[in-house]
Amino acid sequence: MPADCLQGQDEALAAFAGTPPLADARSAFPYQRPPIHGGEIAALAHLEQYLARGLLHSYKRTRNGLMGLDYSAKWSPWLATGALSARQALAKLRACEAAPGASDGSYWLWFELLWRDYFRFLHLQHGRTLYRAQGLGPVRTTPHDSARFAAWCAGQTGQPLVDAGMRELAATGYLSNRLRQITASYLIHDLQCDWRAGAAWFEHQLLDYDVYSNQGNWLYIAGRGTDPRGGRRFDPVQQARAYDPQGAYQDLWSRP
Numbered sequence: 001m002p003a004d005c006l007q008g009q010d011e012a013l014a015a016f017a018g019t020p021p022l023a024d025a026r027s028a029f030p031y032q033r034p035p036i037h038g039g040e041i042a043a044l045a046h047l048e049q050y051l052a053r054g055l056l057h058s059y060k061r062t063r064n065g066l067m068g069l070d071y072s073a074k075w076s077p078w079l080a081t082g083a084l085s086a087r088q089a090l091a092k093l094r095a096c097e098a099a100p101g102a103s104d105g106s107y108w109l110w111f112e113l114l115w116r117d118y119f120r121f122l123h124l125q126h127g128r129t130l131y132r133a134q135g136l137g138p139v140r141t142t143p144h145d146s147a148r149f150a151a152w153c154a155g156q157t158g159q160p161l162v163d164a165g166m167r168e169l170a171a172t173g174y175l176s177n178r179l180r181q182i183t184a185s186y187l188i189h190d191l192q193c194d195w196r197a198g199a200a201w202f203e204h205q206l207l208d209y210d211v212y213s214n215q216g217n218w219l220y221i222a223g224r225g226t227d228p229r230g231g232r233r234f235d236p237v238q239q240a241r242a243y244d245p246q247g248a249y250q251d252l253w254s255r256p
């Protein structure tokens, strides 16, 4: 990746030089708690308890949540490190469907695992092409502004939901899928910054960083992947109204 698209990253890193390590009680993935430590034993125990509590059946309803451990499966950090395989997760999910029966929730969880596979196959097919500024599309301008990028990294854009999300990411290394979409969209479509700089920042921050899912999702939002709709802009004001109507999430992350 050309260095010019990362302008602003050094300032952003410097701003976090004094940030405490990832141990924040507000975290949606508080990995410092023993039940969700790293490694295969904790991964399998987490998978078992998630399924045993029947949370997969409410997954479709809760998956756009922003706070707490249970709104989504939280398998990604273990999947990303190889402590858990998608096959293991799917086998357990299928076993659960066999007993009380399949549901909308179990279907949607399986469908999300398919996205993970999809982005792997995309890399197999296109390889390094996915890292060009234009992605899979025609050559076009890719604007970038290092000051706006640094403000985004630091959660200081002035957009409350975006800033809350960027603070959570910096403090904990985890961010809900909904907020990954909103913050990525804001960087690309509102702040007019290079999507590859955003992907690099997520790579630097995410506990569950996975090159295929990260690059694939950024390309998708930038409209430079396989989606014919040409990019996804999420209006942060509408998103806040829909997913944080009381402002509880924004309050929680109103400070770093």
Ligand SMILES: Cc1cc2nc3c(=O)[nH]c(=O)nc-3n(C[C@H](O)[C@H](O)[C@H](O)COP(=O)(O)OP(=O)(O)OC[C@H]3O[C@@H](n4cnc5c(N)ncnc54)[C@H](O)[C@@H]3O)c2cc1C
Residues within 6 Å of the ligand: 063, 072, 073, 074, 075, 076, 077, 079, 080, 109, 112, 113, 115, 116, 117, 119, 175, 176, 177, 178, 180, 181, 184, 202, 206, 208, 209, 210, 211, 213, 214, 215, 217, 218
């Ligand atoms: C800009 C952006 C960057 C992302 N970067 C990463 C990344 O580096 N690593 C990563 O694992 N996921 C990434 N995702 C996908 C998704 O946000 C996370 O997988 C999800 O939030 C992890 O939490 P969970 O395990 O509770 O997910 P759940 O909602 O419970 O989903 C279960 C599993 O399905 C898979 N999955 C769900 N949504 C997606 C998706 N959109 N794309 C691919 N797989 C998905 C994951 O393996 C996840 O663990 C990114 C999404 C966006 C929009």
